[in-house]
Amino acid sequence: MLRNKFLICCRKDHVKCDKIYLHFGECAHKINEIGEGCCLMPRKSRATATWIRIMYIFILFLVFVIARISSEKIAEGPAEEIIAGDSQRIPAAEGDQKVIGSIGEHDLAVHFIDVGQADSILITMKDAAMLIDAGNNEDSQLVVDYIKGRGITTLDYVIATHPHEDHIGGMDAVINAFEVKSIIMPRVESTTKTFEDVLEAISNKGLKVTPPVPGTKYPLGEAEFTILAPNSEAYEDTNDYSVVIKLQYGATSFLFTGDAGFESEEEMLEKGYDLRADLLKVAHHGSRYSTSMEFLEAVQPKIAVISVGEDNDYGHPAPETIQRLRQAGAKIYRTDESGTIIATSDGKAIRMLNP
Numbered sequence: 001m002l003r004n005k006f007l008i009c010c011r012k013d014h015v016k017c018d019k020i021y022l023h024f025g026e027c028a029h030k031i032n033e034i035g036e037g038c039c040l041m042p043r044k045s046r047a048t049a050t051w052i053r054i055m056y057i058f059i060l061f062l063v064f065v066i067a068r069i070s071s072e073k074i075a076e077g078p079a080e081e082i083i084a085g086d087s088q089r090i091p092a093a094e095g096d097q098k099v100i101g102s103i104g105e106h107d108l109a110v111h112f113i114d115v116g117q118a119d120s121i122l123i124t125m126k127d128a129a130m131l132i133d134a135g136n137n138e139d140s141q142l143v144v145d146y147i148k149g150r151g152i153t154t155l156d157y158v159i160a161t162h163p164h165e166d167h168i169g170g171m172d173a174v175i176n177a178f179e180v181k182s183i184i185m186p187r188v189e190s191t192t193k194t195f196e197d198v199l200e201a202i203s204n205k206g207l208k209v210t211p212p213v214p215g216t217k218y219p220l221g222e223a224e225f226t227i228l229a230p231n232s233e234a235y236e237d238t239n240d241y242s243v244v245i246k247l248q249y250g251a252t253s254f255l256f257t258g259d260a261g262f263e264s265e266e267e268m269l270e271k272g273y274d275l276r277a278d279l280l281k282v283a284h285h286g287s288r289y290s291t292s293m294e295f296l297e298a299v300q301p302k303i304a305v306i307s308v309g310e311d312n313d314y315g316h317p318a319p320e321t322i323q324r325l326r327q328a329g330a331k332i333y334r335t336d337e338s339g340t341i342i343a344t345s346d347g348k349a350i351r352m353l354n355p
């Protein structure tokens, strides 16, 4: 009989013991053989409690497993994920100090350096690095320090998208400060001192300019980029000469459009290029004359990054462009709001770092 029951022992006085009987309600006996003040609880009630505990632990385990599976699903797709979303600015590194986004720290890292109303994008892929544009003349030191601060001494590629100062201003300083393996520039000239300085730096380093040929692919570590524009020999608007590239790493893709306008976008659509990209560097600082709805329908960006200066004279980014990006379902990041923006990829998912 005792095997099917367990004991509850209490104080010797039966009054106290009875209170326990009442409390549990299921106490079958009060027995004297075992000792005064002890009673027997039917074993089934203990068994029921154990089962309830087991079920509770099982449900907790199920919830944990389901949560793990859903978080893995997010990481599997080329989806955007924010690790840290606050808007503190990432300072340029001083001297040889290693800072966030240093070369080799991530598989692929795309740095939209905050150069105000200008463009400068550093891309690192394991031990390889490339630069698209170098900001205004006044950003020369900032851009050079930023690249050096990431532990970079060699740039595998430098792309000067088009010869406007806000894209090639700091380019001569970059060419002078780093070993540059290859420089890609469109076949268009400019009479500005800034442009002359870039040509002089190229010549002093004994570099040969590679013209952009649409469809050409270049390796960057384990990633690869393809030239998509310019597709014509001559344009009315210098912005349309912009070198446009699509970078692919595993399942993740990035489209860099310089200041290309509607005309260049139409040409890329006509050529039938695969424009789809997870992250779009919005053309021309968010100008209303770029980023058409047709273009966005082809790109289908999840993330849009606008390199733009606070309170600039051009009214960039245009409200119409912001509206189109929202309509396309892209999450918008702006350097005027967040400072330098870093996107990383492990080949499966893009993560936005903005610490």
Ligand SMILES: [Zn+2]
Pocket (backbone or CB within 6 Å): 118, 119, 164, 166, 167, 259, 284, 285
């Ligand atoms: Zn520009």
